[in-house]
Amino acid sequence: MPGDRKSIEGGRRADLTSASSTAVDTSTSGFMKNVTWQLEVCNACRYCEGYCAVFPALERRRSCSPGDIQYLANLCFDCRACFYACMYAPPHEFGVNIPQAFARVRRESYEQYSMPAAARRLFGRQGRAATVTMIGAGLFFLAGVALTGDIRRLLGLQLGEGAFYRVVPYALMFLPALIFSLAALGALVSGVVRFVGRTHGRPRDFVSLSALREAAEDTFALRYLRGGGAGGCTYPEEKVSLARAVFHQMVMYGFLEALLSTIIAFIQQDILGWLPPYPLLSWPVVLGTIGGVAMIVGSAGLITLKVRSDRAPADQRAIEMDYVFLVLILLVNASGLLLLALRETALMGVLLIVHLATVFGLFFSIAYGKFAHFLYRYAALVQNRIELSRANSDGR
Ligand code: HEM
Ligand code: SF4
Numbered sequence: 438m439p440g441d442r443k444s445i446e447g448g449r450r451a452d453l454t455s456a457s458s459t460a461v462d463t464s465t466s467g468f469m470k471n472v473t474w475q476l477e478v479c480n481a482c483r484y485c486e487g488y489c490a491v492f493p494a495l496e497r498r499r500s501c502s503p504g505d506i507q508y509l510a511n512l513c514f515d516c517r518a519c520f521y522a523c524m525y526a527p528p529h530e531f532g533v534n535i536p537q538a539f540a541r542v543r544r545e546s547y548e549q550y551s552m553p554a555a556a557r558r559l560f561g562r563q564g565r566a567a568t569v570t571m572i573g574a575g576l577f578f579l580a581g582v583a584l585t586g587d588i589r590r591l592l593g594l595q596l597g598e599g600a601f602y603r604v605v606p607y608a609l610m611f612l613p614a615l616i617f618s619l620a621a622l623g624a625l626v627s628g629v630v631r632f633v634g635r636t637h638g639r640p641r642d643f644v645s646l647s648a649l650r651e652a653a654e655d656t657f658a659l660r661y662l663r664g665g666g667a668g669g670c671t672y673p674e675e676k677v678s679l680a681r682a683v684f685h686q687m688v689m690y691g692f693l694e695a696l697l698s699t700i701i702a703f704i705q706q707d708i709l710g711w712l713p714p715y716p717l718l719s720w721p722v723v724l725g726t727i728g729g730v731a732m733i734v735g736s737a738g739l740i741t742l743k744v745r746s747d748r749a750p751a752d753q754r755a756i757e758m759d760y761v762f763l764v765l766i767l768l769v770n771a772s773g774l775l776l777l778a779l780r781e782t783a784l785m786g787v788l789l790i791v792h793l794a795t796v797f798g799l800f801f802s803i804a805y806g807k808f809a810h811f812l813y814r815y816a817a818l819v820q821n822r823i824e825l826s827r828a829n830s831d832g833r
């Protein structure tokens with residue numbers, strides 16, 4: 438837990454005031470200098486060391502390279518406890534604002550490491566790029582349906598085994614989705630490998646089974662969104678609350694259930710030869726429905742919290758990226774559940790195209806949007822576990 442604030446103010450303030458406060462420079466190099474300086478202040482102060490993994494990781498370093506700062510930023514869970522506790526936060530002349538600085542560093546790290554380089558411009562245009570992807574995918578499927586048969590099938594009633602594929606042929610639905618999702622995942626993985634190379638060093642030193650497992654436990658428990666034992670994080674405002682962690686887990690576990698549902702459907706269809714639509718009480722439909730409802734409730738809850746959230750410790754462009762991701766999750770799941778509810782009506786064909794288009798929007802955010810955070814954050818958690826085990830074995 439944090440140390441006694443009064444003794445730190447009395448004991449260390451004199452040291453800190455000798456550091457020169459860098460005027461806020463919004464250029465990337467000026468910004469990184471300012472973040473480095475803020476972290477020097479933190480390393481001298483150490484008041485927040487009990488809140489999360491970031492401050493102990495900072496204390497393990499004498500100085501911070503740009504790679505170290507990117508690592509620490511991806512290790513920060515944006516719980517904001519250090520902002521509300523900080524005696525050097527604005528309006529203090531030092532202007533220490535770690536959650537805001539780290540939100541920008543995280544956003545810029547997704548952009549800097551994304552592949553190919555030409556796609557980096559998409560980061561400044563999240564909303565437009567996701568919309569264009571969805572419209573493009575919708576038009577692609579409409580054209581595909583028209584070219585492979587009769588477009589009037591879209592408005593006809595299709596029932597029984599293989600009903601979806603009588604509207605959009607299987608190859609037309611499956612191949613573009615496979616290619617687009619693998620390309621997005623490949624772009625994300627290659628970016629994260631470069632991130633690890635920059636923040637950690639040789640990727641082979643990164644492979645530690647115990648660190649991989651412990652980092653997975655940190656993820657599934659969302660350990661650092663709990664405010665260092667305070668019973669929640671200071672989000673959307675200064676009052677401690679578990680709301681963000683609970684809604685996040687609904688989205689994350691809902692997503693994992695939907696993924697499991699897709700894998701089971703794939704096995705049923707491509708190995709066992711049972712074509713969809715599947716009965717309401719089958720594994721793919723039950724898991725997909727529970728996951729879909731959880732994601733809708735979770736993302737709607739996160740949007741509501743974000744609307745109310747304190748802007749002082751936030752980065753405006755990161756907020757925009759979050760909104761685009763949250764709306765994409767809502768659209769995919771709302772259109773999926775509507776398709777399930779109306780699959781035995783004449784609206785099925787149109788809803789199928791709308792749902793497929795939104796899924797492509799979500800694929801886009803794997804490589805060029807907020808979805809990327811899951812792999813960057815996991816990599817940072819693994820590195821943290823590796824450092825902790827080294828520190829333990831060195832007796833530090
Ligand atoms: C390694 C796995 C993951 C970790 C450690 C993680 C952690 C976090 C953290 C700390 C935040 C809050 C800070 C921020 O906005 O960046 C966040 C935001 C978010 N995460 Fe995750 N996440 C993971 C995986 C996922 C997955 C698989 C999904 C869903 C598909 C997801 C959905 C979201 C959403 C929607 C937000 C935005 C929340 C908001 O705007 O308040 N996360 N994640
Ligand atoms: S955020 Fe503020 S209170 Fe916390 S360690 Fe840094 S300078 Fe100290």
Ligand code: SF4
Nearest residue numbers: 489513514516517519
């Ligand atoms: S915002 Fe929370 S997780 Fe991030 S550095 Fe501050 S205390 Fe740690």
